[in-house]
Amino acid sequence: MSREPLHGAPLILLTLGLSLGTFMQVLDTSIANVSLPAISGDLAVSPNQGTWVITSFAVSNAIALPLTGWLSRRFGDVRLFAASTVLFTLASLLCGLAPSLPLLIAARVLQGAVAGPMIPLSQSLLLNNYPPEKRGLALALWSMTVIIAPILGPILGGWITDNINWPWIFYINLPVGMLSVFLTWTILGKRSSARLSVPIDKVGLALLVLGVGTLQIMLDKGNELDWFASGSIVALSATAVVALSVLVVWELTEPHPVVDLHLFARRNFLVGTTILSIGYLVFFGNVVILPLWLQTNMGYTATWAGLATAPIGLLPVFLSAFVGKNMHKIDLRIWPAFSFAVFAAVAFWNSTFNTDVTFWQIVIPRLLMGFGVAGFFVPLTALTLSGIPPEMLASATGLSNFCRILAGSFGTSLSITLWERRGAYHHSILAEHVTAFDPSIGEFFGALATRTSAPALLEQTINQQAVLLASNDIFWLSGCCFVALMLLVWLARPPQPARAKAIAAD
Numbered sequence: 001m002s003r004e005p006l007h008g009a010p011l012i013l014l015t016l017g018l019s020l021g022t023f024m025q026v027l028d029t030s031i032a033n034v035s036l037p038a039i040s041g042d043l044a045v046s047p048n049q050g051t052w053v054i055t056s057f058a059v060s061n062a063i064a065l066p067l068t069g070w071l072s073r074r075f076g077d078v079r080l081f082a083a084s085t086v087l088f089t090l091a092s093l094l095c096g097l098a099p100s101l102p103l104l105i106a107a108r109v110l111q112g113a114v115a116g117p118m119i120p121l122s123q124s125l126l127l128n129n130y131p132p133e134k135r136g137l138a139l140a141l142w143s144m145t146v147i148i149a150p151i152l153g154p155i156l157g158g159w160i161t162d163n164i165n166w167p168w169i170f171y172i173n174l175p176v177g178m179l180s181v182f183l184t185w186t187i188l189g190k191r192s193s194a195r196l197s198v199p200i201d202k203v204g205l206a207l208l209v210l211g212v213g214t215l216q217i218m219l220d221k222g223n224e225l226d227w228f229a230s231g232s233i234v235a236l237s238a239t240a241v242v243a244l245s246v247l248v249v250w251e252l253t254e255p256h257p258v259v260d261l262h263l264f265a266r267r268n269f270l271v272g273t274t275i276l277s278i279g280y281l282v283f284f285g286n287v288v289i290l291p292l293w294l295q296t297n298m299g300y301t302a303t304w305a306g307l308a309t310a311p312i313g314l315l316p317v318f319l320s321a322f323v324g325k326n327m328h329k330i331d332l333r334i335w336p337a338f339s340f341a342v343f344a345a346v347a348f349w350n351s352t353f354n355t356d357v358t359f360w361q362i363v364i365p366r367l368l369m370g371f372g373v374a375g376f377f378v379p380l381t382a383l384t385l386s387g388i389p390p391e392m393l394a395s396a397t398g399l400s401n402f403c404r405i406l407a408g409s410f411g412t413s414l415s416i417t418l419w420e421r422r423g424a425y426h427h428s429i430l431a432e433h434v435t436a437f438d439p440s441i442g443e444f445f446g447a448l449a450t451r452t453s454a455p456a457l458l459e460q461t462i463n464q465q466a467v468l469l470a471s472n473d474i475f476w477l478s479g480c481c482f483v484a485l486m487l488l489v490w491l492a493r494p495p496q497p498a499r500a501k502a503i504a505a506d
Contacts, residue, residue, distance in 0.1 A: 005131040010187050014129060015138070017183025018122040019145045021085045024176045025118045026149035028057070028092070028111065031157035035166045042166065043101045055220040056105045057112035058409065063212045064116020065402040066259040067205075069395025070198060071117055077128075077394055078192035081121040082185050087114035089177030096167035119146070120397035123381075125188065128390055136382060140324025143377040147320075148313045155306040193391075204251055204258040211243030215406075219413045227417065260395045263388075271492040272384025273400045275336065275485055277407035279343075279376065282481045284408040285415030285474065286347065287312075292419075293471045294362070297464050298355070308362045315370025320378060327379045331494045332386075335379035340486040342372030347479035351472045355464060386495040415474060422470035423463075430462045 006014060032039070032053055039053060072080050091111035098104035123142055130138040160168050218236040225233050251257040264270045291309050294300035300308065327335055346369045353361075381400075388396045 006129050006187070007131070011130065013183050014187045015126065015141055017180050017187070018081075018126055019141060020176050021081070021118055021180035021184070022122045022142065023145040023149050024173050024180065025088065025115045026146055027153050027156070028115070028170075028173070029061075029149075029153070031153040031169050032057075035157050035161040035169055038161045038166045039104070043104065045101045052101070052105050053108055055217065056108040057115075058220065059213050059216040060109045060112035061115055062112075062216045062402065062406060062409070063209050064113045065120065065398055065405065066208060066212075068117040068120045068398030069260055069392075070200070070256075070258050072121065072124075072193065072394040073196045073198050074200075076192035076195050077121055077125060078184070078188045079195075080117050081125060082181050082189075084114050084117045084121070085177055085181045085184070088118065089173055089181075092170040092173035092177070096170040117398070120394060120401050123397045123401075124393035125184075127385070127393060129188070129191070134325075136324040136327050136378065137321060138324070139381050140320040140378045143381070144317060144320050147316050147373055147377065152310070152313075155310060158306065199256050201251075201254050201256055201258040204247060204254055207243050207247040207250060208258060211240050211247055212406075214243065215240035216409060219409045222413055223417050223420070259399065260392070261399075263392070263396055263399055266387060268386050268492050268495075269384055269388065269396060269400070271488070272380060273403050275489055275492075276377075276380050276384060276400065277403045278481070278488075279336075279340065279380075279485055280404045281407040281411035281414075282478050282485075283343065283376075283411070285411040286350075286478055288412050289415050289419055289471060289474050290350070290362075290366075292416075293467065297467045298357075304359075308359060309366055311363050311367040312369050312373060314367060316374040319371070319374035323374050324378050327375075327382065332379050332383045333489050333492060333494055335375040336383070336489045337486045339372040339374075339376035339380075340482045340489070342369060343376075344479045344482035344486070346372070347475045347482060351475035351479065353468070353472065353475075355468055380489075383492055383495070418477075419467075419470050419474055422473045423467045426469040427462060427466035430466055 005011075068080075075083070088111060091107055091114060094107035095104060095111060098107050123139075126138040126142055127135050157169050160166070160172070214236045218233055218240060221236075222233055227233055228237070247259070248261060251259050251261045264273075287309070291300075291305040294305040294308060323335065346365045349365050384400055385393065385396055
């Protein structure tokens with residue numbers, strides 16, 4: 001259903017309301033990470049058990065995301081967004097009040113499930129209510145929240161845990177959620193899409209829950225259980241492959257699919273979603289590895305590691321609006337190609353780091369990486385959604401965000417696994433060269449005042465260098481991937497300037 005665009009104050013307030021909801025939801029994907037030690041200690045569980053606070057949210061959220069299209073047709077897009085935000089806010093309250101780990105996990109499952117439609121609906125509601133010539137700006141404003149929230153999450157979560165108490169990482173959602181619902185419903189309450197009595201695809205839903213649930217658990221627990229050396233991981237992988245394979249076949253023949261896979265028949269949606277997912281996989285892998293390296297091997301605290309990596313979000317705050325306003329003046333494919341060039345340059349730069357690298361030598365490339373971030377999400381999203389009819393936007397944004405978030409989970413798991421294995425490889429190589437006949441080793445021991453601590457210090461030095469080399473390997477490989485994505489983006493069709501301004505209003 002096509003809506004008359006909003007203008008003036010209602011448009012500004014709508015943008016604020018939808019952005020607050022998106023920011024709150026994205027923030028909760030990362031804010032609990034640094035609070036896990038405090039949560040585990042307070043609830044008297046092991047750190048490994050505490051990780052289910054993150055995993056439970058990710059699993060239920062991943063399952064709910066692709067359901068956005070069907071749910072919005074069944075209940076109406078504005079009603080669904082408002083209901084999801086209200087339930088998310090209430091679930092946040094339950095998380096803070098949870099007296100035990102099982103109850104906290106149950107609240108997080110509820111929180112992740114009701115959060116599924118929030119991001120894709122906030123995106124589609126902005127596009128459907130902005131004037132066609134300003135929809136690039138709408139995407140830019142929306143993307144700022146998606147970019148900044150994961151960066152602020154660990155910093156804010158750490159500060160709240162250290163200075164107040166961990167339940168407040170959930171309580172802060174209460175005023176934000178209520179304001180988001182109030183603004184959105186006040187402006188769009190009478191503009192919700194029509195409710196259609198669409199039958200539910202029960203088989204597809206069951207396959208989706210089984211396939212995505214087992215896949216997400218496999219990704220989250222794989223590194224901890226040594227991947228395919230574990231029978232549990234093999235069983236989870238086999239279940240996910242079978243369930244998702246049957247899901248694809250079923251959904252392509254189902255008249256009312258719970259996930260509309262026919263969207264991939266559109267060339268730009270297929271190419272754009274593929275590039276967005278791979279790009280986010282590699283990008284998020286870098287986001288995870290750098291602070292881990294700083295904290296485990298460079299002596300950084302969680303706060304300082306966050307401060308070293310946070311500058312990546314500074315430039316997009318100022319540049320995203322400019323990109324959104326001007327991106328249709330040139331070929332849309334140029335923007336992501338430029339972004340991948342910046343990402344590749346920074347990744348290759350990071351691959352030259354050594355253990356003497358200073359705080360500012362880390363900050364500067366992260367700051368410059370912001371140029372790439374500003375041109376990555378907004379134009380690539382516009383390219384992906386070009387030509388999608390308004391009534392299919394909820395399904396398209398839900399499916400593309402599902403692929404992106406799932407790719408982020410892959411990126412996290414794969415990067416940590418590769419990082420640890422490359423660290424073990426470099427450790428073995430370096431250790432082979434440490435012999436009593438090596439003059440440099442003799443000098444190393446001779447320089448020590450107390451030789452009793454020499455073996456432990458030597459092992460620490462070897463381990464530090466091995467992890468450094470592993471980090472360099474990850475960054476170098478990431479740079480190569482970004483270069484490949486620069487070429488892949490040209491497989492998409494360039495929307496004509498007059499049509500591109502409308503993005504999804506064809």
